[in-house]
Amino acid sequence: MNQGFQRFLKQWYDTQQGRLFWEQERPLLQQALNTLFGYFLVQLGQTSTDSWLEASRVSHKLLLDENFDRSAPISASEGSQTPSQSQVHRIRADLDYLPLAKESVDVMVLPHTLETVTDPHYLLRQVDALLEPEGHLVITGFNPLACGVLKNRLKKHNRPLREAHLVSGAQLGEWLEVLGYEVEQVRFSTISCYEGTTSSDSLLGWRLLEKVENLLNGLGWQFGNVYCVVARKRVDAPRLVGLAKRRFAWPVRRPLQVAARGSSRTFKQGMKR
Secondary structure, rough: OOHHHOOOHHHHHOOHHHHHHHHHHHHHHHHHOOOOOEEEEEEOOOOOOOOOOOOOOEEEEEEOOOOOOOOOOOOOOOOOOOHHEEEOEEEEEEOOOOOOOOOOOOEEEEOOOOOOOOHHHHHHHHHHHEEEEEEEEEEEOOOOOOOHHHHHOOOHHHHHHOOOOOOOOHHHHHHHHHEEEEEEEEEEEEOOOOOOOHHHHHHHHHHHHHHHHHHHOOOOOOOOOOEEEEEEEOOOOOOOOOOHOOOOOOOOOOOOOOOOOOOOHHHHHHHHH
């Protein structure tokens, strides 16, 4: 687990440049979580001191992370929801060994979590085992092709962002389809390259690149800085629930032979067999 990248995101989202990305990512998550229901929601990894889960209607919310900033409680904005809905329970846990029961989670949220691990396939297999059948997986990430992401990765003080394992939305969709998931939504933020740029020369260059990406975006290419993928865990066969799980094996090895005229002798012989 790359804790350095998570700590970087917490600090970077509080800067002027990073806040622009946070404001682009927040509505994507809100739109995704607002339509998902269930009993348990789990977020893996804390990438922001602000809550990503305030739009969720799930009853119980858990945040699993190896380290927490106790000075910054994780809760929704005041007045956005009721206190019972806004509260997020925090659990300190190693994300490589998740302490959850199999098929116990209805919604799993991974905000840039795949970008912080060395083996994203291993994490996805863990998440797949924890999700309920027909459960939903919500994943956000930085688009490696976006000009805004490229510009910030070139800065010297953004080394953790440059070394992060960025995955494109299309590649992530292929991974999920291999695992048997149905990708229901793929949304991208707006294209923005030049916010925070002060030099007139570089500002002109980023403006030009943004225009090019907007033209390519009209042809089906996606260059938004942040993406959000919503996928559903498919189940090929219906599962038996409740009392239907119990199957009774009748202890009869052969049918009883009963005489057509109601003879009790034949019936008793069948019972002795």
